[in-house]
Amino acid sequence: MIDHVGLQVSGYERSREFYRKALAPLGAELVMEVTEEQTGDGAHAGFGVDGRPTFWIGTSQQAHANGIVHVAFTAASRAAVMAFHRAALEAGGKDNGAPGLRPHYHAHYYGAFVLDPDGHNIEAVCHAPA
Incomplete structure (x- = not known):
């Protein structure tokens, strides 16, 4: 039923590194990043297991x-x-x-x-x- 979930964060790099380290013991890793240019509004990082991002963080001017x-x-x-x-x-x-x-x-x-x-x-x- 749930494909993925995303949260808005106030500091992209800080939060990306926090989740990269915090989720590692659970077997999750940074799977992909999407740039502001690609989204048109904010950078996003997707974390997951087996190459599939299921937890996302990102910044947005339109949050x-x-x-x-x-x-x-x-x-x-x-x-x-x-x-x-x-x-x-x-x-x-x-x-x-x-x-x-x-x-x-x-x-x-x-x-x-x-x-x-x-x-x-x-x-x-x-x-x-x-």
């Missing part, structure tokens, strides 16, 4: 507008991502990223983002090829 907590739910298909986005908007959520490919994460990353009633950034993501 309050985009939600301080980010939760991504696993979707079985791209159609399910689109259905999630549509249902969330109909339920009162606000669009925060239409369904589509996000190739800066990987070639088949297909996600959609909404802000929930409290402003948290909620995503559905499918990792399968079309």
Whole structure:
């Protein structure tokens, strides 16, 4: 059900090093980083096991507008991502990223983002090829 979770941090490098060291005994490591240029707003670091980032930290100039907590739910298909986005908007959520490919994460990353009633950034993501 949960694909990954992300937190906003106030000091990117400091927090990246904290989590790199703190999560190492649990078998987690820094799997990938996404730059401000790639996201258009803030740098992000993904930590995980076996090369799959499931815990993210990041900075954002739009943290309050985009939600301080980010939760991504696993979707079985791209159609399910689109259905999630549509249902969330109909339920009162606000669009925060239409369904589509996000190739800066990987070639088949297909996600959609909404802000929930409290402003948290909620995503559905499918990792399968079309």
